[in-house]
Amino acid sequence: MALQRRTFLGVAAATAGTLAAPMVLAQGKPRVVVIGGGAGGATVARYIAKDSDGAIDVTLVEPTRAYYTCFFSNLYIGGFREMNALGHSYGGLAAGGVNVVHDWAVGVDRDAKTVTLAGGASLPYDRLILSPGIDFVDGSVPGWDLSAQNAMPHAYKAGSQTELLKAQLMAMPEGGVFAMVAPPNPYRCPPGPYERVSMVAHLLKSVNPTAKILIADPKEKFSKQGLFEEGWANHYDGMIERVGPDFGGANTSVDPAAMTVDIDGEVTKVDVCNVIPAMKAGRIADIAGVTDGNWAPVNAADMSSKIDPNIYVLGDASAQGDMPKSGFSANSQAKVCANAVRGALTGSTVFPARFANTCWSLIDTNDGVKVGATYEATDEKIAKVDGFISATGESADVRAATYRESEGWYDGITADMFG
Amino acid sequence: MIVRLLLALVLLAGTTAQAEQGGDAARGEELFNQCSGCHQVGQGAVDRIGPHLNFIFDRAAATADGYRYSASLKRAADGGLVWNYETLDAFLENPRAIASRTRMSFRGIDDQQDRDDLLAYLRKFSDDPQNIPESAPTAAAVDHTVAxxxxxxxxxxxxxxxxxxxxxxxxxxxxxxxxxxxxxxxxxxxxxxxxxxxxxxxxxxxxxxxxxxxxxxxxxxxxxxxxxxxxx
The missing domain is CATH 1.10.760.10 (Cytochrome c-like domain)
Incomplete structure (x- = not known):
């Protein structure tokens, strides 16, 4: 199977190489359509436009005019960031030569190589890049579906959901209970739910110090667990209770009307409930037919789909191997993909793939931690090469510097995404 | 100009002996360690990651020969920025307050005394340039030897x-x-x-x-x- 696929891709690559020049002459500029304007999509659109210097026609399809980053949105809950500081416009991409279309992509015809938009337009492409982020798996938390997202917000796509969750926390009765239903692997931003618990605890400690936090978690272990648990003991002692699978955390259902959480038969009345369901690739990946199960499998060398070599899938939606689903990962994958797509369409030099990721989390004021790794492309997957993680017991100075670094990273990656 | 500003500072800060001199240059030399990763000053100083700082006082911003300044600092210079006690003091307190997108990746020095001492040290290389001490160049951004x-x-x-x-x-x-x-x-x-x-x-x-x-x-x-x- 794997051998067949490689043979097929090899032929495809050779064909693209020999035909690139005549195709340009015959049909004008090669066309790239990118769906989704987040860390993967914005970056890949910007890099292809920038590096091809006008030789490739790049269209980005993104429904929202202002993009709110999911990364750092927990800091809004904790009171460390304003919501408007998380918002970014697409003006920089447009100025950089990207044709930005604010619409929903609703169809992909892989034979005709066109994308259909909700507004009715049809966009032809030579290469299609999907970076749609995540959607939720129906029924993963019994009792919850999208129609319950106002009663029990997921807040796992940043913006109004994040604001709703914070408003509910602020309105919580004194000594009330905040519950989180944590997601099963794999999901966007592995430390995200636990950074969120930290930020909720930080907020409640100042406005509602007798409040309690209950986590129902289907996972044995979680990202940066030692660091978070150390931080919770240091800053929020006695406030946070986590029920893992050994005590039935995987057997959780909710009742949004009654505002109850049922963990393995034990029903708790809660005041605010954050349900983070199981995740899958954003819907357009399904519509395009490039998913296998919940995610879209890709080749590690260039992020091309294992199902259609003219389609690439970036970021959270892709099944690529060892990289966590994060904005940093998507940004890293986007640059590898941009280089490969440019090479395929214009014959520019294609350099070997290399990937990296770092995730920073804030536990309390000036208490930042991080985890990161480098990756390489193998025949099977994106494989981890080397990594590091913050140590428990680090000095306050180191933690403060790590937090400052994360703020610098936010400025850096958003400049890299949006120009 | 410098004298007037220094005098104003003395009046504000009180009249300790140190304040009259505008700071302790010896202590400023130690404080300069946090600058020397990027900047050289003194005999033989050359541009490294940042420009050399000889004759910095009364120099129009972004005018050290041969150094490629950021667009941001050039704009500030076009706006008439001249380095003197007041502007250097503000720049050291918060580099981003003077020019927001320069390559000066430095958070700034909160303590007024530290800034006074550092500026007293730097002034030695502007006041009397023909008399720069025969010391080794301050440490460059080289903390490791490469073959x-x-x-x-x-x-x-x-x-x-x-x-x-x-x-x-x-x-x-x-x-x-x-x-x-x-x-x-x-x-x-x-x-x-x-x-x-x-x-x-x-x-x-x-x-x-x-x-x-x-x-x-x-x-x-x-x-x-x-x-x-x-x-x-």
Missing amino acids: PEILAIVGDPAYGEYLSGECTSCHQTSGAGEGIPSITRWPADDFVTAMHAYKVGVRAHPVMQMMAGRLSDEEIAALAAYFEQVEE
Whole structure:
């Protein structure tokens, strides 16, 4: 199977190489359509436009005019960031030569190589890049579906959901209970739910110090667990209770009307409930037919789909191997993909793939931690090469510097995404 | 001008002996250690990551010969910025308050006395330039020795541009940045030296050790070549 696929891709690559020049002459500029304007999509659109210097026609399809980053949105809950500081416009991409279309992509015809938009337009492409982020798996938390997202917000796509969750926390009765239903692997931003618990605890400690936090978690272990648990003991002692699978955390259902959480038969009345369901690739990946199960499998060398070599899938939606689903990962994958797509369409030099990721989390004021790794492309997957993680017991100075670094990273990656 | 400003400061700060001199230059020399990663001052000082600081007082901003300034500092200079006690003091307190997107990746010095002492030290190299002490040049941004044959590698800027994608997830190409330092327009030798120092673990930062750890000598040279000439 794997051998067949490689043979097929090899032929495809050779064909693209020999035909690139005549195709340009015959049909004008090669066309790239990118769906989704987040860390993967914005970056890949910007890099292809920038590096091809006008030789490739790049269209980005993104429904929202202002993009709110999911990364750092927990800091809004904790009171460390304003919501408007998380918002970014697409003006920089447009100025950089990207044709930005604010619409929903609703169809992909892989034979005709066109994308259909909700507004009715049809966009032809030579290469299609999907970076749609995540959607939720129906029924993963019994009792919850999208129609319950106002009663029990997921807040796992940043913006109004994040604001709703914070408003509910602020309105919580004194000594009330905040519950989180944590997601099963794999999901966007592995430390995200636990950074969120930290930020909720930080907020409640100042406005509602007798409040309690209950986590129902289907996972044995979680990202940066030692660091978070150390931080919770240091800053929020006695406030946070986590029920893992050994005590039935995987057997959780909710009742949004009654505002109850049922963990393995034990029903708790809660005041605010954050349900983070199981995740899958954003819907357009399904519509395009490039998913296998919940995610879209890709080749590690260039992020091309294992199902259609003219389609690439970036970021959270892709099944690529060892990289966590994060904005940093998507940004890293986007640059590898941009280089490969440019090479395929214009014959520019294609350099070997290399990937990296770092995730920073804030536990309390000036208490930042991080985890990161480098990756390489193998025949099977994106494989981890080397990594590091913050140590428990680090000095306050180191933690403060790590937090400052994360703020610098936010400025850096958003400049890299949006120009 | 300087005298008038200093006098004003003396009046504000009270009349200790030190304040009358505008600060303790000996202490300022020690404080300069936090600057010497990028700036040289004194005999033989040359531009490194930042411009040399000889004759900095009363110099119009962005005018040290041969140094490639950020667009941001050039704009400030076009606006009439001249370095004097007052402007240097404000710049040292918060570099971003004077020019927001320079390559001066420095958080600033909160303590007024520290700034006074540092400026007293720097003034020695402007007041009486023919009398610069015969001391060794202050430490350059070189905390590690790299073999000459590695420094001699000529990097490929095109490859460096591709590799730079790994850097620009955090470091801004514009040279702006707080919390994450600027890496644009560094002299290639300094860039190569710093990266090799991370690679062998002499410099401590875990992310940078990881990133540099898998870069070959040629890849580091390529990055240095790219970032040395990148347009902001």
